[in-house]
Amino acid sequence: MSWTDERIATLKKMWEGGSTASQIADELGGVSRNAVIGKAHRLGLKSRPSPVKANEKKKPAVKAKPAAPKPVAKKPVKPAAKPAPAAPIAPAKPAAAQPPAPDASIPSQPLPNKSSDLPKIVSVGPGGFLRQGPGDQQAPIPPAPPRRLVPAKPSAEIADKTSLLDLSDKVCRWPMGHPGEPDFHFCGESVNPGFPYCVEHCGRAYQAQLPRGARRPPPPLPFGGPRVR
DNA sequence: CCCTGATTCGC
DNA sequence: GCGAATCAGG
Numbered sequence: 001m002s003w004t005d006e007r008i009a010t011l012k013k014m015w016e017g018g019s020t021a022s023q024i025a026d027e028l029g030g031v032s033r034n035a036v037i038g039k040a041h042r043l044g045l046k047s048r049p050s051p052v053k054a055n056e057k058k059k060p061a062v063k064a065k066p067a068a069p070k071p072v073a074k075k076p077v078k079p080a081a082k083p084a085p086a087a088p089i090a091p092a093k094p095a096a097a098q099p100p101a102p103d104a105s106i107p108s109q110p111l112p113n114k115s116s117d118l119p120k121i122v123s124v125g126p127g128g129f130l131r132q133g134p135g136d137q138q139a140p141i142p143p144a145p146p147r148r149l150v151p152a153k154p155s156a157e158i159a160d161k162t163s164l165l166d167l168s169d170k171v172c173r174w175p176m177g178h179p180g181e182p183d184f185h186f187c188g189e190s191v192n193p194g195f196p197y198c199v200e201h202c203g204r205a206y207q208a209q210l211p212r213g214a215r216r217p218p219p220p221l222p223f224g225g226p227r228v229r
Numbered sequence: 230c231c232c233t234g235a236t237t238c239g240c
Numbered sequence: 241g242c243g244a245a246t247c248a249g250g
Binding site for chain 1: 242
């Protein structure tokens with residue numbers, strides 16, 4: 001396979017979207033994960049949250065391949081990845097601590113639902129989105145809709161959906177479904193200023209740190225888990 | 230072992 | 241430019 005513009009675009013979006021090289025390779029098909037990584041680097045993309053990068057010392061690092069018969073010039077190995085763009089996760093230590101953004105327009109408890117008057121743990125993120133507590137995970141609108149149902153929906157269904165190529169800094173990049181599937185698209189809502197997602201999905205992406213003991217399984221993240229087919 | 234990304238280097 | 245082989249780390 002060759003790197004067409006489309007494949008490169010997909011690679012970029014998924015890479016930036018946080019997908020692993022394996023997932024991207026699997027999605028593109030016909031290429032290995034190494035090919036994806038190699039291509040990504042050649043494209044200039046690089047070093048994102050990689051598990052194998054917790055190391056950063058001034059030590060020259062002892063890296064030598066098995067024997068070096070050729071006196072080839074060793075290229076300095078020092079990528080140095082500094083840019084820390086995203087991850088606006090506030091250091092919220094206490095659960096229901098003081099909301100950093102005292103925006104009066106954000107009601108922490110809109111209406112006393114008749115069901116109960118239990119105090120909900122609600123905090124407000126830096127961008128004004130509501131953080132979810134373990135107890136109030138929203139069931140509706142899960143990021144991963146039904147598995148492949150129909151062969152393909154050429155235009156109609158996808159027409160008004162935000163495709164991979166429609167992403168911009170202005171729209172929510174939260175993936176709906178899985179890449180490659182006919183109905184895969186992105187949220188497309190207006191973003192919460194300063195974040196890659198809309199307010200609602202910020203709430204899903206950035207969970208407040210809550211006290212030990214009352215935890216629930218981690219929320220679904222974009223391109224998070226392995227695909228189940 | 231599995232996984233991850235990074236890097237090298239022959240093609 | 242490409243990507244398998246290899247490395248390094250979790």
